[in-house]
Every structure is written in structure tokens, then in C-alpha cells.
Amino acid sequence: MFNTPLPTVNELPSTRKLVRSTVIAILVAAGLLVTVVMPSEYAIDPTGVGRTLGLTQMGELKITLAQEALADAAPPQPAAPAPAPQVAQVQPTAKPAAQPVATPDPALKTDQMTVTLKPGEGTEIKLEMLKNKTVSYEWTAAGGPVNYDTHGEPYNGEKGYFHSYTKGKQVKSDKGEFTAIFDGTHGWFWRNRSNNDVTISLKTTGDYLSVKQ
Template sequence: MFNTPLPTVNELPSTRKLVRSTVIAMLVAAGLLVTVVMPSEYAIDPTGVGRALGLTQMGELKIILAQEALADAAAPQASAPAPQVAQVQLVAKPAPQSEATSAPALKTNQITVTLKPGEGKEIKLEVLKGKTVSYAWTALGGPVNYETHGEPYNAKKGYFHSYGKGKQVKDNQGEFTAIFDGTHGWFWRNRSNSDVTISLKATGDYLSVKQ
């Protein structure tokens, strides 16, 4: 056994050296904590050194594995499948259509009048406001002058509304919508030297035909 002599007072480190050594050790430990421990264990890399050394990726992998382990432990055991319940689909029956909502029945009339030379005649339909009539007429024997117009019930003498007119026309077709309750129709005049027959077909929601 060897006896080592005790160091003298001069050989012992001073307080200043001890403090400096302690500070250096703390700085080294802090540096290792920030650059090595925190990236590798917690994926925290404030300096970027850990990622450059591959330590941050290691920490990220550890965190993922830990989360998966917790999820597996918390997952409930598979229970027996719930019994299936038969689904019944209800089919709604169409509601019967009421007579009030059905479309009104349209009237159709085929009318023929003959005009002697210089003679004028008219055919009128009794139509209520807002109702529409479509028509087509042809003059056989020569062209005629015509006007499509309407007169309200109890109209003042000479008052009428014109829907259209023309001279020396052999045929015409179209439709009009009554702007008032009254009689609406056509007036023709034969200005030729021979008889002309007008053949008219009218279809629409009107009440009656007046000649």
C-alpha cells in the first residue's frame, strides 16, 4: 500500500478556477441538451444541428411509435356485430289531381264564310281577359283586306283594340291574348270582282262563336 502525500495549499485549485470550471461544465451540458438530447428524445431542434446530425428524425420516430402504442392500448376490443335490421322503403302514392287544377278544355271551330265583291264580314269569339286563342285562315278566290281586333262588353260606339291588320292578303295565322272581357275576332273585306271564301280554324279558351 502506497501512501500518497496530501497536496499543499498552493497545489489546490483556487475558487476562481472552480467557478470557471463549473460554468464551463454547465455550458457544455446545456449545449449537449439543446443539440443532442432534445432533438433525439423529443424532436425539438431549436438550433438545427440535431436535424443535420439525424437526431431530430430519431426523436420524431420515437414520438410516432409512442403515439401508436398509446392508440393500440386505448383501442376497444372488437364487439360482436350488431344485428341487421331490415329496411322498409315507403313509396308515396301520387296525390289525386283535383278537377280545379286541371287544364281547361280548349275549343276548336272550323268556320267558313263567303264574301261577294265589295262585301265585308266578321267572325267574333267571346273571350275573357287573359285567355289566348290561336288561329289560321285562308282566302280562296283572291286576296282580302283584314283586321284582327277586339271590343269590350258595353264598349263605347266606335271603340275597339286592333291586334293586327293587312291589305290584299291571301292567308294569315297567329294567336292573340284578350286584354279585356269581350268579343275578339276578324273582319274581312273583299275588294276583288269575284267571290272569295274565307276558311278559318280557331283553337283556344273561348266561350262562344258569334257571326
């Protein structure tokens, strides 16, 4: 064996040299970290040197591969249950409300009458009615025109008193309605002033008690 002689104090580096060497080493390490290690490992390139040297692209590729590896290693997620089929709600079709069937008022009467008048002859048809009751009517004269008077006479009224609703001369037909202004008989008087027989047909509908002819 050879015995190596120990260096003397003069041969050892001074403190100043040690500090300077340490600072230089730190600066070189920092420069390598910023320009080489960070771009190539983490795709972090604050100086732009790493992208110029192609190191940043290498770091981006490493990060992408690492993310894909994590995704492959992750346990499969349970499939979401399929949504329940939507059942269409069938709305019941609204049926049109039944329209009430018009029924004749049982209090109303309907009558049809025919009378024939010889030349110069007159006649009348009366309805027994109470006050404020209404009747509608229609009559026609076949064979010639007649004179007529639609009027009413009260029960137990003065002799000769009557109330005229309508009247006319040489008329072949008439229709309308009237409302009784008192209790009594209400109707029509016709006279044939022609030289021929005339047949009168009368139809009445209303609230009356009876027909007198």
C-alpha cells in the first residue's frame, strides 16, 4: 500500500472558493430545472427554451399518457339505468253536454179549426183566456177576402163592451199574437162581404182554457 500524504493547509480551497463553487452549482441546477426538467417532465416552460428544444412537447406527451393510464386503471362506472318508458297519458275526450230537448209546455194548447161563410154571413171563434196569458195565431181565407176583428170581452162585463186588438177589411190572411188584458173570451169575428163562399182556416197555439165556436 501507498500512503497518500494529507494535503497541507495551503493546498485546501479557501472558504471563498467553496462559497463561489456552491453558488455556481445552485445556479446551474436552477437553470437545468427551468430549461430542461420542468419542460420535459411537467410541460412547464417559463423561458420558452424547452419548446425550442422539443422538451415541452415531450412533457405534454408524458402527461397525456399518464392521464390515459389513470383512466384505464379506474374501475368501470356502473351503467346508468335506462329511463323508464314514458307512458302517454290519454286524456278522456270530453263529451259534448247533451242539449236539452225542447218539449212543449203542457199548459199550451194547439187547435186547428175551419169554418165556411156564405156571402154576407159572419161568424166568430173565441178562446177562454185568463189575464196576461198569450196566444199566437194564423188564419187564411180561401175563396175571397173577409173583414175581421180580433177582440176580447171580459167575463161579466158591461153589455156591448169589448177590446179590439186588431181589425181589417178585405183581408185574405193574418197572423200574430196577443196577450189577454183581462179574464174573458178573446178571438176573431169574420164577415164575408163577397159573392162567393169563403172557407177560413185558423190555427192557434197558446195558454188558453178552451175554444168556443
